[in-house]
Amino acid sequence: MKLDSPQSHLAQSGLEPAPPRFSIVGDVSVDLVLGTLDGWPKIGTEQLLPRSELRAGGSAANSALAARHLGLSPHLIGAIGEDDLAQWLLLQLTGIRVDLQTCASDTTMSVGLLHTGGERTFFTSYGHLQHLSPDFVLRHLPPATPGSVVLFTAPFLLPGLRADFAGLLAEASRQGYQVALDTGWPPEGWTPQVHREVESWLAQCDHLLVNELETMSLASGQDECHDLEQAVQRVAALLKPGAHLIVKLGAAGALGHVDGRSLRYAGEAALDIFDTVGAGDSFNTGYLAARLNRASLADALAAGCRTAAAILPRFPRKRIAAGELAHCLLPQT
Ligand SMILES: OC[C@H]1O[C@H](O)[C@H](O)[C@@H]1O
Secondary structure (H helix, E strand, C coil), rough: CCCCCCCCCCHCCCCCCCCCCCCEECEEEEEEEEEECCCCCCHHHHHHCEEEEEEEHHHHHHHHHHHHHCCCCCCEEECCCCHHHHHHHHHHHCCCCEEEECCCCCCCCCEEEECCCEEEEEEEECCCHHCCHHHHHHHHHHCCCCCCEEECHHHCCHHHHCCCHHHHHHHHCCCCCCEEEEEECCCCCCCHHHHHHHHHCCCCCCEEEEEHHHHHHHCCCCCCCCCCCHHHHHHHHHCCCCCCCEEHHHHEEEEEECEEEEEEEECCCCCCCCCCCCHHHHHHHHHHHHHHCCHHHHHHHHHHHHHHHHHHHCHHHHHHHCCCCCHHCCCCC
């Protein structure tokens, strides 16, 4: 099935089922990515860094751009500020169907410092992300066609959505979407209150997409968990029956767990990568796009890993053409 392709005459006449939608709801902002920074500078000094890129960022935009690289046209719902940078940001999203709430605020910006070995540090301004409202999201999320997926990202950066995030996920599910969630990292840490809050979200998810550290943290609500397999069991028990828990393992690949069984996909050894920003977001898109095309869990894990592996070595990222990475979704022989 071709995703979100322009509707054919047959589909328009009602003889062919409408294609599934791929909607993404979350943080859209501007990233200034630069590096490499080895060691932390002394306060009050200046460093010249040799490589940099100003680009659309935020995990929802990263996922939508990854979809554009794969030749898909997702629907991105989020917000922008009310300044010149917001207009620039819109231009970066050409080719993506966007519904972005204009907020009376500066555009949120992240400075992402890249360190040797793939680690990075972000400094993010509050900006417009503070103002995205659930009403705007629900007004722009159309009823789902069969098989549609909506990916929610970065709830911790979106206080307006976070206030009743479980309710928002439940409403998307009621509208017929499979709900996918990438929680991201809570700025206040995994407090008991955050655990209770996130558990109310997990009960609404069909696909939970988290990294290893998030999985271990989520599993350590009552007592500490130090073993990934045990963590997977504990987190899976918080999801609704039949839901998929996907753990992103970086260069080591990914693990999928459903109905009490786990499956691992081993990633291919990556070369030394300068810019790892958006690795998880790219994986999410590859994985979900494959699931929308009815791929098996194993094939979807592989598509997620291939998508991230194709995007990460590219710098600057804005040179990747629409559809250039469509091969990542082709079944492998
Ligand atoms: O998921 C990666 C994103 O997180 C940070 O918030 C940056 O905006 C970056 O693009």
